[in-house]
Amino acid sequence: MRYIVRAVLEREHFVAELQRRLPCLEVCLDIKRNAMDTFLRALDMAGDDACVHMEDDTVLTSGFQQKAEAVIAQHPDRVIQFFSMRGADLTVGSRWDRNFLMGQCFHLPAGASASVRRYHDRWPGKALHPTGLDTMVGDWLRERREDYWLHVPSLVDHRQVRSAIDPRRSTKRQSKTFAA
Numbered sequence: 001m002r003y004i005v006r007a008v009l010e011r012e013h014f015v016a017e018l019q020r021r022l023p024c025l026e027v028c029l030d031i032k033r034n035a036m037d038t039f040l041r042a043l044d045m046a047g048d049d050a051c052v053h054m055e056d057d058t059v060l061t062s063g064f065q066q067k068a069e070a071v072i073a074q075h076p077d078r079v080i081q082f083f084s085m086r087g088a089d090l091t092v093g094s095r096w097d098r099n100f101l102m103g104q105c106f107h108l109p110a111g112a113s114a115s116v117r118r119y120h121d122r123w124p125g126k127a128l129h130p131t132g133l134d135t136m137v138g139d140w141l142r143e144r145r146e147d148y149w150l151h152v153p154s155l156v157d158h159r160q161v162r163s164a165i166d167p168r169r170s171t172k173r174q175s176k177t178f179a180a
Contacts, residue, residue, distance in 0.1 A: 002049050006038045007056035014056045039133040046113035054105040057159040071151050079148035080107040082155040089152045089177045096147045100138035105156040153177035
């Protein structure tokens with residue numbers, strides 16, 4: 001399994017911590033201060049390989065790689081979301097879902113990164129959501145009439161730091177189910 005983190009240079013200390021916990025982690029550095037460009041380059045890096053895509057402000061649960069790969073083994077051909085902040089996480093738990101949200105950490109099966117990359121060229125939401133990588137993945141899934149697996153508990157959490165994409169976003173975007 002490949003793991004790619006999208007990172008801004010000033011968060012290299014976060015990336016170093018992630019790499020200590022996940023030595024196989026590949027880095028896609030944001031060189032244009034453009035989240036969508038960085039995501040597209042991460043998709044290009046993954047190519048046709050199955051890949052877990054993540055952001056640099058991710059905190060990993062203990063045994064993350066083993067846990068993630070166990071979930072992926074159950075649903076190897078499906079998109080899997082490893083981070084959620086929804087109330088239903090507490091009452092429903094893991095489930096199939098159609099409303100893809102958050103780019104914190106998710107799995108794209110073999111061939112999906114390349115397919116999402118191609119989809120961007122014709123994605124109607126480009127102008128309206130220039131940084132909306134999760135919106136684009138959600139639209140790609142809807143076009144294909146596919147749901148995705150939302151895994152609970154969250155295997156990652158979101159650090160309480162300002163967003164590098166939009167500093168106006170709340171720093172209080174943590175999972176209700178994450179356990180370190």
